Amino acid sequence: MPDLAPIIAVIGGGQLARMMAEPAAALGIPLRLLAEAEGVSAAQVIPDHIVGDYRDLEMLRKVTDGARVVTFDHEHVPTEYLHALEESGLAVRPGPDALVHAQDKAVMRSRLAALDVPCPRNAVVATPEEVEAFGFPCVLKTTRGGYDGKGVWFVDSAEQCAEAFAAAEASGVRLLAEERVEFRRELSALVARSPSGQAAAYPIVASTQLDGICHEVIAPAPDLDPGLATRAQQIALTIAKELDVTGVLAVELFETVDGRVLVNELAMRPHNTGHWTQDGAVTSQFENHLRAVLDLPLGSPAPRSRWTVMVNILGGPSETVGRLFDGYPHAMARDPRLRVHLYGKELRPGRKVGHVNTYGDDLEDCLERARHAAAWFRGDLGNESE
Numbered sequence: 001m002p003d004l005a006p007i008i009a010v011i012g013g014g015q016l017a018r019m020m021a022e023p024a025a026a027l028g029i030p031l032r033l034l035a036e037a038e039g040v041s042a043a044q045v046i047p048d049h050i051v052g053d054y055r056d057l058e059m060l061r062k063v064t065d066g067a068r069v070v071t072f073d074h075e076h077v078p079t080e081y082l083h084a085l086e087e088s089g090l091a092v093r094p095g096p097d098a099l100v101h102a103q104d105k106a107v108m109r110s111r112l113a114a115l116d117v118p119c120p121r122n123a124v125v126a127t128p129e130e131v132e133a134f135g136f137p138c139v140l141k142t143t144r145g146g147y148d149g150k151g152v153w154f155v156d157s158a159e160q161c162a163e164a165f166a167a168a169e170a171s172g173v174r175l176l177a178e179e180r181v182e183f184r185r186e187l188s189a190l191v192a193r194s195p196s197g198q199a200a201a202y203p204i205v206a207s208t209q210l211d212g213i214c215h216e217v218i219a220p221a222p223d224l225d226p227g228l229a230t231r232a233q234q235i236a237l238t239i240a241k242e243l244d245v246t247g248v249l250a251v252e253l254f255e256t257v258d259g260r261v262l263v264n265e266l267a268m269r270p271h272n273t274g275h276w277t278q279d280g281a282v283t284s285q286f287e288n289h290l291r292a293v294l295d296l297p298l299g300s301p302a303p304r305s306r307w308t309v310m311v312n313i314l315g316g317p318s319e320t321v322g323r324l325f326d327g328y329p330h331a332m333a334r335d336p337r338l339r340v341h342l343y344g345k346e347l348r349p350g351r352k353v354g355h356v357n358t359y360g361d362d363l364e365d366c367l368e369r370a371r372h373a374a375a376w377f378r379g380d381l382g383n384e385s386e
């Protein structure tokens with residue numbers, strides 16, 4: 001390949017890496033991928049990929065050889081390997097000392113407390129008695145390894161804690177207890193930050209989760225108090241700066257019934273609550289992530305339209321769903337303004353296989369079009385065309 005621009009190495013072959021490929025192609029920036037297996041989502045669109053284990057330092061060295069910077073599709077690369085890569089002169093973005101706050105919820109909670117960032121009351125707990133002393137009702141979370149609601153238990157009594165402790169012990173991690181927050185809704189604050197310190201904050205969005213999985217995002221969050229929106233953006237910018245995050249940072253927040261925002265968790269990579277930016281913002285989160293990790297000037301995070309709605313396409317419970325491609329004729333004919341993003345994944349129950357974006361001046365119309373299309377692709381509408 002001609003040596004036209006610096007190579008970005010990306011660890012992990014999921015849909016986030018796949019969606020980095022589109023702006024990388026537009027900007028003429030070559031990506032090199034470490035994929036879990038041949039044919040995974042990102043490997044389908046990034047020709048320069050090798051298959052290997054991200055828990056193998058030699059493999060990490062191989063995929064980053066000749067690259068200017070390494071970034072990630074997920075947060076699971078062991079911290080000590082990232083330090084080793086840094087020591088050999090490679091730019092690791094986000095760096096290991098930042099990334100640990102997205103890997104370990106106990107580390108994240110104590111750091112945010114030191115920064116005076118508002119969080120739910122929390123404590124690391126070692127026994128059901130300690131949970132009892134903390135107080136019910138509460139939420140138990142494994143400090144590491146949880147995602148999409150896995151590793152999260154809502155408990156009301158000491159007896160109900162058994163499953164969480166068994167799971168934590170089996171995976172060798174600790175448990176964090178958190179007060180169960182009465183929230184009005186969940187919000188997300190997305191920012192991109194470059195190594196030289198430039199930062200761009202996207203509008204605050206509202207996200208709807210079902211069983212711990214993100215289903216729907218509305219940008220911007222409807223009827224959000226402007227002061228609270230600014231506060232949420234400031235929180236995300238403070239975290240990005242103080243933790244020295246490079247690339248995209250997503251801060252998941254609770255908007256409480258009494259009008260405060262509390263931080264739920266952090267992700268240091270493009271995030272599901274930012275997929276709306278692909279069609280609804282001047283610069284997508286994927287492009288700003290690439291710009292940030294290369295320390296290029298960031299693009300505008302401004303919205304392109306009054307409203308943007310993103311709805312995930314999740315595999316349904318039935319085997320009756322055809323190939324996703326079979327959904328195109330109806331979806332495209334019904335709504336020529338619909339934006340469809342599929343990840344090249346097979347449908348499996350509960351698996352995120354794609355999303356749709358709609359935008360316009362009328363929120364109800366955007367919601368109806370996006371929900372219809374996602375349900376259609378999921379197969380929830382049967383074969384009837386509306």
Ligand code: ADP
Pocket residue numbers: 120139141146147148149150151152178179180181182186209212252264265
């Ligand atoms: P994951 O790492 O799986 O994304 P989260 O910490 O985001 O886990 O929790 C998953 C979901 O559980 C959240 O989106 C929220 O709906 C709910 N939840 C998490 N923590 C609390 C809490 N302290 N109070 C109330 N609900 C919570």
